[in-house]
Amino acid sequence: MLRVKLGPLAAGAINVALVVPSDESCFEDLSFGLEGPVEVNGRITAAGDAQYYFHGDIGVKASMECRRCLNSVAVERTFEVSVLFAEDEEMTDPSVYNIPEYSAELDLGQMVREETILAMPSFVLCKEDCAGLCQTCGANLNDDRCACERKVDPRWAALEQLKNTLTD
Ligand SMILES: [Zn+2]
Numbered sequence: 001m002l003r004v005k006l007g008p009l010a011a012g013a014i015n016v017a018l019v020v021p022s023d024e025s026c027f028e029d030l031s032f033g034l035e036g037p038v039e040v041n042g043r044i045t046a047a048g049d050a051q052y053y054f055h056g057d058i059g060v061k062a063s064m065e066c067r068r069c070l071n072s073v074a075v076e077r078t079f080e081v082s083v084l085f086a087e088d089e090e091m092t093d094p095s096v097y098n099i100p101e102y103s104a105e106l107d108l109g110q111m112v113r114e115e116t117i118l119a120m121p122s123f124v125l126c127k128e129d130c131a132g133l134c135q136t137c138g139a140n141l142n143d144d145r146c147a148c149e150r151k152v153d154p155r156w157a158a159l160e161q162l163k164n165t166l167t168d
């Protein structure tokens with residue numbers, strides 16, 4: 001599915017336009033859910049001895065949990081990718097992907113997986129001022145107030161009082 005034959009490179013760049021189903025093996029065990037196929041568009045060019053350059057973009061529709069209330073949040077991203085595929089095993093540059101010697105085709109799977117993970121935010125909020133969950137009963141405080149008593153730290157209470165006096 002994500003394998004591209006390299007033969008045609010002899011005649012010039014190879015255009016890539018892939019619609020990769022979310023159940024493709026390269027997307028197994030992601031920390032977020034995919035809400036549709038991943039789109040990979042770009043071109044592969046020869047970049048010297050057994051090296052191939054991919055430049056293009058990857059479009060992802062995912063859902064992540066709000067960090068505070070755990071509601072699902074839609075995250076849509078289209079991001080640019082410039083990577084090199086090379087046979088050299090010594091490479092430690094993260095934007096270089098190793099390929100087996102004498103490859104007749106390029107497997108884009110691992111690259112698409114890793115670049116997608118890198119492009120996703122490390123956390124999301126459903127809204128800037130998400131009130132989160134009550135730490136006592138677990139109620140979603142965006143929806144309604146729960147019955148739990150709000151315990152106010154006495155030091156803050158004193159400060160609050162002072163603030164009130166100042167604004168009066
Ligand atoms: Zn939230």
Ligand SMILES: [Zn+2]
Pocket residue numbers: 134135136137138139146147148
């Ligand atoms: Zn509560």
